[in-house]
Amino acid sequence: MTPTPLIDTDLPPGEPLIYTESLEAGYGKKVVLQDVSFHFQSGAVGLLGPNGAGKSTLLKTLLGFLPPVSGSARVLGLPVPQRAREVRSRIGYMPETESFIPGINAVQFVAYMGSLSGLPRAAAMERSHEVLQYVGIGEERYRNLETYSMGMKQRAKLAQAIVHDPALLLLDEPTNGMDPQGRLEMLELVDDLARVKGMSVVLCSHLLKDVESVANEIIVLGNGRVLYKKLGERALTTDERVFRVRVRGDHLRFARELRDTGFVTADAPEGTDILVSLSGSHDERALYQTAASVDCVVQRLEPRMEHLEDLYQQAMGELGNAHL
Amino acid sequence: MPIYEQSFRHYDGPRSIRRMWWPVAWQTMRPMLKPKPLWLFGSAHLIFLVVVSVSFFVTAKLKEIAPEQIEAATKVAQAVEVPIFGTNLSLATLLYVYLDVSFFIMLLLVLATVGSCISSDRQNMALPLYFSRPLGVTDYILGKITGIILIPLGFGTAAIFIIFIQAAAYFYSLPQALEQIPLLVTSVVALFSACLLASVSMAAFSSMAKTARTANGLFIAFWMLSGTVAGMLRQSTGQASWGAFSPRMAWRNFAQDIMGAETQRFGRSSDFLEISTTAATISIVLYILLFLYITRRNLKVVEVVK
Numbered sequence: 001m002t003p004t005p006l007i008d009t010d011l012p013p014g015e016p017l018i019y020t021e022s023l024e025a026g027y028g029k030k031v032v033l034q035d036v037s038f039h040f041q042s043g044a045v046g047l048l049g050p051n052g053a054g055k056s057t058l059l060k061t062l063l064g065f066l067p068p069v070s071g072s073a074r075v076l077g078l079p080v081p082q083r084a085r086e087v088r089s090r091i092g093y094m095p096e097t098e099s100f101i102p103g104i105n106a107v108q109f110v111a112y113m114g115s116l117s118g119l120p121r122a123a124a125m126e127r128s129h130e131v132l133q134y135v136g137i138g139e140e141r142y143r144n145l146e147t148y149s150m151g152m153k154q155r156a157k158l159a160q161a162i163v164h165d166p167a168l169l170l171l172d173e174p175t176n177g178m179d180p181q182g183r184l185e186m187l188e189l190v191d192d193l194a195r196v197k198g199m200s201v202v203l204c205s206h207l208l209k210d211v212e213s214v215a216n217e218i219i220v221l222g223n224g225r226v227l228y229k230k231l232g233e234r235a236l237t238t239d240e241r242v243f244r245v246r247v248r249g250d251h252l253r254f255a256r257e258l259r260d261t262g263f264v265t266a267d268a269p270e271g272t273d274i275l276v277s278l279s280g281s282h283d284e285r286a287l288y289q290t291a292a293s294v295d296c297v298v299q300r301l302e303p304r305m306e307h308l309e310d311l312y313q314q315a316m317g318e319l320g321n322a323h324l
Numbered sequence: 325m326p327i328y329e330q331s332f333r334h335y336d337g338p339r340s341i342r343r344m345w346w347p348v349a350w351q352t353m354r355p356m357l358k359p360k361p362l363w364l365f366g367s368a369h370l371i372f373l374v375v376v377s378v379s380f381f382v383t384a385k386l387k388e389i390a391p392e393q394i395e396a397a398t399k400v401a402q403a404v405e406v407p408i409f410g411t412n413l414s415l416a417t418l419l420y421v422y423l424d425v426s427f428f429i430m431l432l433l434v435l436a437t438v439g440s441c442i443s444s445d446r447q448n449m450a451l452p453l454y455f456s457r458p459l460g461v462t463d464y465i466l467g468k469i470t471g472i473i474l475i476p477l478g479f480g481t482a483a484i485f486i487i488f489i490q491a492a493a494y495f496y497s498l499p500q501a502l503e504q505i506p507l508l509v510t511s512v513v514a515l516f517s518a519c520l521l522a523s524v525s526m527a528a529f530s531s532m533a534k535t536a537r538t539a540n541g542l543f544i545a546f547w548m549l550s551g552t553v554a555g556m557l558r559q560s561t562g563q564a565s566w567g568a569f570s571p572r573m574a575w576r577n578f579a580q581d582i583m584g585a586e587t588q589r590f591g592r593s594s595d596f597l598e599i600s601t602t603a604a605t606i607s608i609v610l611y612i613l614l615f616l617y618i619t620r621r622n623l624k625v626v627e628v629v630k
Contacts, residue, residue, distance in 0.1 A: 063456050065625050085458040089341050093456035099449040103355075115347035116457040118339040133331045160453065165335035197332060 015077045022071035025061040032057040033224045044194035046215030047204040054224035055204040059170045089118045092161035096172040100145040107141045110159045117164035131159040150177035169201045187213045246273045249296030257294045341458040348467025355437040356475045365433045384494040419511045420585035427518040430476040434526050440536035447534045461623050472523035480515040514579035528615035531622035564598030574607035
């Protein structure tokens with residue numbers, strides 16, 4: 001399936017999808033975002049940061065909910081909040097909170113949101129059925145929303161965000177409250193929307209794994225400031241020669257054995273995984289053989305993504321040092 | 325097959341961000357369209373219309389077959405103040421009585437159906453969903469108010485027209501009927517002002533509350549207490565104008581004046597007529613503006629998306 005460019009034709013050449021320059025914004029007198037500058041062309045960007053970092057505030061500013069105190073923001077080539085109405089007609093927003101309209105079923109809910117996005121009534125109803133099928137709750141679409149589980153509500157929220165086929169999708173913690181299987185499916189959907197369906201996605205999360213699996217560009221926020229950004233190129237690349245290995249058994253002995261055998265190793269940040277760099281004639285089978293030689297069983301073996309955790313920890317560390 | 329392969333098409337059809345309040349109005353109206361409230365509200369109107377229709381028919385027939393007896397009966401009716409259309413009950417008065425009763429029923433309908441119109445959106449944090457669309461707060465409020473108004477206004481206007489057409493058919497010549505057209509207009513204006521008062525007040529109370537129960541409680545308290553307080557103020561000061569403190573009293577006065585109804589008969593107090601039309605109109609307008617202000621204030625986007 002060929003990705004369909006949705007907004008490129010609407011934007012002047014070179015105009016980023018999202019542009020912010022020295023942006024400061026917040027709630028009333030409380031300034032949350034400070035000096036936020038970045039340009040996002042298209043694709044999937046991960047907005048990463050701990051709770052209270054200003055991720056949701058940034059999304060709300062981009063939607064035109066919160067007027068900037070200073071600086072400027074442009075979304076889809078239009079200034080916000082001045083042209084927020086037009087911008088919102090081409091944006092899909094999935095809020096973090098459990099937002100829904102009680103007393104109506106999912107089809108009515110999503111169709112209603114479609115109408116509110118400017119779709120004619122009949123088209124909104126037709127697309128409502130389609131997108132509910134797409135997000136995986138087609139069978140349950142005639143049930144009232146208040147009877148849905150948390151995971152189903154998240155899917156309904158995603159459906160309302162994409163019903164009008166937006167050019168840009170703002171997702172605020174889309175996997176909140178979902179079980180592991182549901183979480184994977186949700187991330188799969190977001191990935192599909194970004195890579196196959198051609199929607200640009202801003203994925204806001206405090207979960208590294210979520211961002212890692214979807215985004216190819218990264219912005220790390222902390223205390224309302226941009227601590228790290230890697231945009232305009234694929235930020236996360238897979239290093240095929242470095243593996244993350246977890247074993248059942250004495251992992252310290254396993255690590256020692258690896259070093260003795262000539263592997264280059266390092267502890268992964270969480271301590272129980274070992275990063276192993278394959279060199280020369282070594283391949284994955286050698287890792288299994290080494291583990292077996294010290295009575296360990298390999299539980300996990302996967303190529304390491306490029307240092308997202310390291311980058312995140314480093315960014316957070318810098319933030320911590322700045323406060324000391 | 326992965327779930328995301330099942331269906332998704334891009335949309336290249338028409339889009340419009342004009343009249344964004346209309347979907348909100350339609351959604352707000354839905355509780356009123358449920359069979360129970362619709363049936364109750366509709367049947368109240370129907371009963372009134374049937375009574376009026378039968379009395380029109382009987383009066384017209386009697387006038388046809390026994391004009392002398394009707395003449396005598398009219399004198400008796402005037403003496404004992406029994407309302408008989410065409411004698412001591414004008415079309416304006418009849419329409420006013422209908423609107424007065426209709427206003428009360430409308431308040432009950434609003435109370436029973438749309439107390440949650442905004443409170444539910446607040447409670448379920450749906451407001452960020454609305455405002456992430458090309459929909460302003462003004463569109464949202466306009467949609468809510470329109471949604472509350474449409475059913476009572478539709479029923480009321482239909483009833484006014486039915487009464488008018490029947491009266492014209494039975495008792496008026498064409499020129500006489502045409503002379504009554506301004507009454508038709510003022511009746512609709514009075515009906516609209518009643519609907520507007522009911523809807524903006526409920527929208528305001530619903531925007532203040534997080535549950536429909538609280539909103540309904542505030543609504544009842546307001547409509548009951550405003551009348552009581554207005555009565556107390558009128559009595560303690562001796563000035564009838566204080567009656568305008570009650571939006572219902574103000575509306576009654578306003579409606580009677582613009583329609584030219586004579587309701588001091590049939591046991592109704594004439595005190596209301598002592599409120600000047602200007603004071604009544606100002607009171608209605610101020611109440612509407614106050615309720616709109618309260619609603620707008622409670623829906624500040626910065627606050628609701630926090």
